[in-house]
Amino acid sequence: MQISIDQAEGLERTVNIQLAAEDIQPKVDEKITELGKEVRLKGFRQGRVPKKILIQRFGQHARQEVLGELMQDSIEKAINDNEFELAAAPEVTKTDDADDGGFVFEAKVELMPQVPEINFTEIEVEKEQADITDKDIDGMITNLQKQKQEWKDSKGKIANGDLVTLNYKASNKDFTYPKKDTEHMGILLGESRIPDDLKKALIGMKAEEEDALELSFDESFNVDELAGQKVKFEFTIKEVKKAKLPQVDEEFVKSFGIESGDVAQLKKDIENNLKRELKQTVDNRFKRNALKALRSHCSDMPLPESMVRRESEYMAKQAQQRAKQMGQENAPSQDPTEYEKAAKERILNSLIIQDIAKKQDIKTDFTKVREQINEIAQTFEQPQEVIQMYYQNQDLMASVEQNVIEAQVMEWIESEVKVKENKQSFDDIMKPKDNT
Known part of the structure; x- marks a missing residue:
């Protein structure tokens, strides 16, 4: 041979x-x-x-x-x-x-590529920080109240947060919608997407009153012939409802599964949930920022074409499946080449994490695996059944183990790089941000 x-x-x-x-x-x-x-x-x-x-x-x-x-x-x-x-x-x-x-x-x-040597101590990575305040907890309680609020008919003046029902007709010199009668529309003032001019006009009006104004007809009205055009908008207020929030009392607390009905316990549970959500968001953002910085040190590193092709095809199929889940029954196949950039970033992230784990001899901490499974299980009504399901399913266990090893690698990275702390409020951190 x-x-x-x-x-x-x-x-x-x-x-x-x-x-x-x-x-x-x-x-x-x-x-x-x-x-x-x-x-x-x-x-x-x-x-x-x-x-x-x-x-x-x-x-x-x-x-x-x-x-x-x-x-x-x-x-x-x-x-x-x-x-x-x-x-x-x-x-x-x-x-x-x-x-x-x-x-x-x-x-x-x-061949698999070789990740170049990186001087981690020269890399600066931003990490957000926030404290959970009483205001954050009270805001979450208000959101819980809104979930159980009642709507009461009102003859008073319309204010932000009211549920308004109106009939309208919109027209310009070429087109009128609807051609006969009027269109019915419900608006949750302050949350529904409507033109600012209409929102200003509604504030202070009452049921049965009518008005007309010039406004730019928003695409959210779903009338292609008028979308984005200036129209005469004639409307009549048919109904106004104001929200009545429930009292935060023993009955309210029990409705969320806290049998003691103790408001302090509800607040403590909310605080723990907010801390968990905050940590997850902060950790994910730090991971994204750190890997982006590390990728910049591997810009000349070639990636296997076969891996890029497989990952691009996988991401394209995922996008098609998401479209189907959103109700698009005949969702078209996606072009894998459109996902090549994201696929390369995902592959490079994985290679960097694997390389660090290998070089630093980072092994999966199975104590943390158990902790993560227990944490996942606590979000379900029957935690013990969920725990048992994970331990009996090799794919689920492998997924948790992968998450844990990645978390351990990120902890190592955080200990090596220069961390630039960015203090913010809880709400600001939790707002969706561009992932680029």
């Missing part, structure tokens, strides 16, 4: 292998001998078929089997001898039978 390696462009290598006839034929003879012990042919007793006939009937098949085994063994030898770490399975690209009974072939392999 002769093995040579040709370096192609980037991470590709071509493995050239020559198998001599003396490496192949003895194994073919051995396989034919084994077949001869088992095969049944008409006119011959089992185990008594002449070798010449066996070679005629099964020789080519036996050779193909032997070649398949030798090809696999020789490729593995080439990989092990050269200490290659592959990004994808080897691909045999060329085969040829030699005149002397030997066999030659080529296999293309794609």
